[in-house]
Amino acid sequence: MLTIEHFINGQAFDDQGRYQDVFNPATGQTVAKVALGSQDTVEKAMEAAKAAFPAWRATPPLKRAQIMFRFKQLLEQNKDKICQLLTTEHGKVTDDAMGELTRGIENVEYACGAPELLKGEHSRNVGPGIDSWSEMQPLGVVAGITPFNFPAMVPLWMYPMAIVCGNTFVLKPSERDPSAPLFIGKLLKEAGLPDGVFNVVNGDKTAVDALLHSPTVEAISFVGSTPIAEYIYATGTAHGKRVQALGGAKNHAVVMPDADIDNAVNALMGAAYGSCGERCMAISVAVCVGNNVADDVVAKLSAQVKTLRIGSGMVAGQEMGPLITEAQLNRVSGLVDNGVEEGANLVIDGRDIAVAGHEQGFFLGGCLFDHVQADMTIYQTEIFGPVLCVVRVESLQQAMDMINKHEYGNGTCIFTRDGEAARYFSDHIQVGMVGVNVPLPVPSAYHSFGGWKRSLFGDLSAYGPDAVRFYTRRKTISQRWPSSGVREGSQFAFPS
Secondary structure, three states, rough: OEEEEEEOOOEEEEEOOEEEEEEEEEEEEEEEEEEEOOOOHHHHHHHHHHHHHHHOOOOOHHHHHHHHHHHHHHHHOOOOHHHHHHHHHHOOOOOHHHHHHHHHHHHHHHHHHHHHHHOOOEEEEEEEEEEEEEEEEEEOOEEEEOOOOOOHHHHHHHHHHHHHHHOOEEEEOOOOOHHHHHHHHHHHHOOOOOOOOEEEEOOOOOHHHHHHOOOOOEEEEEEEOHHHHHHHHHHHHHHHEEEEEEOOOOEEEEEEEEHHHHHHHHHHHHHHHHHHHOOOEEEEEEEEEEEEHHHHHHHHHHEEEHHOOOOOOOOOOOOOOOOHOOOOHHHHHHHHHHHHHHOOEEEOOOOOOOOOOOOOOOOOOOOEEEOOOOOOHHHHHHOOOOOEEEEOOOOHHHHHHHHHHHOEOOOEHHHHHHHHHHHHHHHHHOEEEEEOOOOOOOOOOOOOOOOOEEOOOOOEEEEEEHHHHOOEEEEEEEEEOOOOOOOOOOOOOOOO
């Protein structure tokens, strides 16, 4: 059986310790085993990154960017192989895998602008004969801990920018689908990145805690659930690290009476059921303003959910694949059970789906609830599965009050033809990413991604301009060269 190893100092590495099975979610079969890094393994990776830092820090930004350009080309040349790995271990359909990789490549493209992004600022004669300027200097060894749902894209949010800023990097990807991030990381070596600048350690909490407690690691980026994000942030900052920790979500879509209902329903289908709902930006709540709107939305959604093409992501034309693990399947199915017990109306029940030829796969059909209330578990909890809840309200303000009271503030959207309503919603909703007739308002690579409230711990969001700020320290230098032969007396007043 295939063993998925670590990648340290430019070489495959296996410490011959613990292993964990990696499954194909569509078949339920084990396809590989992944090495779980020990503390010694993590320390080996950090030693390699620390040793590589001085020379990489001194490498001109233009040369760093040239490596990123070659890396981008290699990603594009290997896109079919990468998407196959994504689909095999995660389960998402091929088109979705290609979309994930494309968004990741956009972040590499942005990182190629390092010479421009790292220019700093300069002011001449801020005082008599005194010039002042700022520099963006790298932190040192930094780390990323990434989730299973975007094994290609989320790491690419982190290390391309960290590396072009002059840092060295240790990546701890999800142990559930580790092949794609490992394969992509090896392409960096092929692109010309010096050994030790980028390292991959597969593992579980043991590896995470080793990174959090290490004095070598200067900063940690994390994407995952809110409880873990809070733990990462609290532990990392307590050990003097800079931390950005992106957590969970409960993303609402408000459907106004004047909305184009057909377009809104089509958008909700993709946003709720795409990638089997395993997205931090997935729409899991449709808030319908008025019963007539709700009745129309539920009727149209029901017709489409019944016809979802569900199966192995390797089969062309599928719209939804399986959940990542059997444990996740049981968890989501249990939350559907809970919704029924608490009194929500389960309009479409996907719990008994059978996919021919894949009976052991981790499949759950699309589920649709109506008449969901704010005190129900399925409303309060991030389900992370193909479950859409419809909530009925009487006004836009009531919808906004409900959204603003929720503990998460990751993403939201509004479907409307009314510019005044859209502007009011955008201005006053307490959510970090907002869409107007855009169901998944994921910012482009040259903007930054991040929610509010318990969806983000830390002051800086992911990728875009905030990534430059996160992975560098600003140093401001003031310089004066007195004219020869000029002697000045002591100055005791504060300089002005």
